Amino acid sequence: MRSEEESQSIESSPSAGKIRNFKGTSLNEQLDSGLKLQADLLGILLRFRRFRVALQSDIAKMFLQVGLREEDRDVCRFLWRKDGP
Numbered sequence: 422m423r424s425e426e427e428s429q430s431i432e433s434s435p436s437a438g439k440i441r442n443f444k445g446t447s448l449n450e451q452l453d454s455g456l457k458l459q460a461d462l463l464g465i466l467l468r469f470r471r472f473r474v475a476l477q478s479d480i481a482k483m484f485l486q487v488g489l490r491e492e493d494r495d496v497c498r499f500l501w502r503k504d505g506p
Contacts (some may be wrong), residue, residue, distance in 0.1 A: 469475065489497060
């Protein structure tokens with residue numbers, strides 16, 4: 422256990438759903454929830470266990486072979502810095 426002198430103070434921050442702007446809406450109300458991009462992990466694990474054999478592949482070499490429409494190419498670019506990550 423720490424003594425009170427060693428402990429750190431805790432600052433609470435309000436939830437984004439509770440703070441309202443001058444128009445009376447919260448940040449959570451303004452954000453578009455959109456589609457769920459992450460797959461349901463439980464569903465993935467249950468489907469994985471259905472079969473006796475599992476397959477794995479490396480698509481790194483295939484990635485550049487996929488054809489993209491001209492207007493979609495900008496969103497598939499990687500940004501690299503000269504000094505590395």
